[in-house]
Amino acid sequence: MTAERHAVTTTVNGTRYVRRVESRLLLTDFLRHDLGLTGTRVGCEHGVCGACTILYDGEPVRACLMFAAQANGHSVTTVEGLAPERGRLHPLQEAFREAHGLQCGYCTAGILMTMKAFLAERPSPSEDEVREALSGNLCRCTGYQHVVDAVLLAAAKLRGAPA
Amino acid sequence: MKPAPFRYVAAESLAAALALKAEHGDDARFLAGGQSLVPAMNFRLAQPAFVVDINGLSELDYVRAGTAGALRIGALTRNRTLERDALVTERQPLVREAVPHVAHPQIRNRGTLGGNLAHADPASELPAVLLALDGRLRAQSARGERWIAVGEFFRGVFTTALRSDELLAEVELPALPPRAGTCFLEVARRRGDYAMMGVAAVIALGEDGRCTHARLAYCNAGDTPVSAAAARGLVGSRVAEAEIRAAAAAAERELDPPGNVHASKAFQRHLAGVLTRRALQSAVDRAKASR
Numbered sequence: 311m312t313a314e315r316h317a318v319t320t321t322v323n324g325t326r327y328v329r330r331v332e333s334r335l336l337l338t339d340f341l342r343h344d345l346g347l348t349g350t351r352v353g354c355e356h357g358v359c360g361a362c363t364i365l366y367d368g369e370p371v372r373a374c375l376m377f378a379a380q381a382n383g384h385s386v387t388t389v390e391g392l393a394p395e396r397g398r399l400h401p402l403q404e405a406f407r408e409a410h411g412l413q414c415g416y417c418t419a420g421i422l423m424t425m426k427a428f429l430a431e432r433p434s435p436s437e438d439e440v441r442e443a444l445s446g447n448l449c450r451c452t453g454y455q456h457v458v459d460a461v462l463l464a465a466a467k468l469r470g471a472p473a
Numbered sequence: 474m475k476p477a478p479f480r481y482v483a484a485e486s487l488a489a490a491l492a493l494k495a496e497h498g499d500d501a502r503f504l505a506g507g508q509s510l511v512p513a514m515n516f517r518l519a520q521p522a523f524v525v526d527i528n529g530l531s532e533l534d535y536v537r538a539g540t541a542g543a544l545r546i547g548a549l550t551r552n553r554t555l556e557r558d559a560l561v562t563e564r565q566p567l568v569r570e571a572v573p574h575v576a577h578p579q580i581r582n583r584g585t586l587g588g589n590l591a592h593a594d595p596a597s598e599l600p601a602v603l604l605a606l607d608g609r610l611r612a613q614s615a616r617g618e619r620w621i622a623v624g625e626f627f628r629g630v631f632t633t634a635l636r637s638d639e640l641l642a643e644v645e646l647p648a649l650p651p652r653a654g655t656c657f658l659e660v661a662r663r664r665g666d667y668a669m670m671g672v673a674a675v676i677a678l679g680e681d682g683r684c685t686h687a688r689l690a691y692c693n694a695g696d697t698p699v700s701a702a703a704a705r706g707l708v709g710s711r712v713a714e715a716e717i718r719a720a721a722a723a724a725e726r727e728l729d730p731p732g733n734v735h736a737s738k739a740f741q742r743h744l745a746g747v748l749t750r751r752a753l754q755s756a757v758d759r760a761k762a763s764r
């Protein structure tokens with residue numbers, strides 16, 4: 311079977327890309343292999359682990375459960391788009407560094423993207439709300455406590471950050 | 474774990490999507506949120522020859538008031554929308570209460586009501602909610618459309634009454650009776666996991682405080698969402714504590730859940746009894762508060 315290809319024009323982290331993709335190419339693999347944005351991790355590939363979470367038109371979704379062809383005409387933000395500029399970290403990233411919110415780091419990109427959307431909606435969450443919001447992202451190293459600490463610290467940083 | 478090759482078509486109109494389905498039947502699958510279909514394709518449990526992407530069909534994405542207090546929801550409505558929509562909360566608080574139990578925010582951002590129902594996973598919450606609310610479903614095909622009562626829709630595990638050329642286009646939920654209260658409760662091992670047992674309860678009270686309407690429906694209790702006849706015993710009663718306990722005990726005896734690796738049949742039954750009692754009490758309290 312000759313692989314059928316589709317034209318995809320998509321904006322990733324503010325940059326417009328035009329590519330041709332095979333129907334079955336997953337959005338995760340498109341980001342990593344075609345665009346070289348390897349910050350988005352591939353974990354379970356069936357929507358359970360959350361490592362591949364990206365923002366799709368501003369909302370967190372599993373990139374492993376979308377085809378690259380679907381991104382045509384849509385915008386994507388990956389972890390590479392989080393920091394405001396080279397050499398500076400986003401307050402979420404600073405908080406994860408300061409509170410030791412990661413060990414191996416494999417789940418971190420997905421958690422950061424999930425929390426970016428969550429804190430935009432809930433700027434002053436309780437610890438319980440943070441734990442619930444994290445429930446769709448598996449971490450096998452930390453036991454979550456430092457992740458929760460980091461998210462609460464990030465919330466405080468973001469509340470105090472100049473608009 | 475990558476999907477097998479397939480042809481992808483982003484449908485530009487509902488008519489075009491239905492024509493493709495009419496032509497290719499079971500070889501074609503509609504892609505809505507993809508939160509069940511794409512994992513199945515990644516595992517190669519599903520290998521459709523055609524994937525018809527309906528995400529561009531905004532005419533299937535709506536929540537609107539129907540006649541006589543009904544609520545009409547387009548099949549492409551995301552679960553996250555149901556969670557946030559003011560009309561859903563006002564007219565069908567049971568839906569609002571159940572939706573946050575459906576997986577995680579990332580999944581609910583993509584997953585749709587129509588996809589959830591058409592997937593017909595008996596462990597899923599929304600089929601049981603639809604059953605408790607006596608909803609009906611509109612199937613559309615190139616031949617026309619038809620309405621399917623919820624009791625006729627779910628035929629088995631992952632099996633519905635939809636024909637191979639049909640698209641689930643809309644769900645209609647009739648208005649709750651006057652002085653109604655509803656409650657959804659489940660027990661899951663972790664937030665966002667499938668329920669080991671879940672119950673949707675609807676109670677309505679007459680002017681005299683006696684029960685005029687009662688529904689109990691369960692998820693993960695069989696091959697389809699399951700309703701309990703035990704609810705009927707409440708009609709005409711004052712749904713006091715003793716009557717609620719009796720109905721919960723009757724539901725526990727009546728249900729025949731399959732049991733699974735996380736919860737034995739006996740444990741599932743026990744959960745059903747406890748959850749039924751709590752959900753009925755909440756529904757009654759809410760019905761009284763709605764006066």
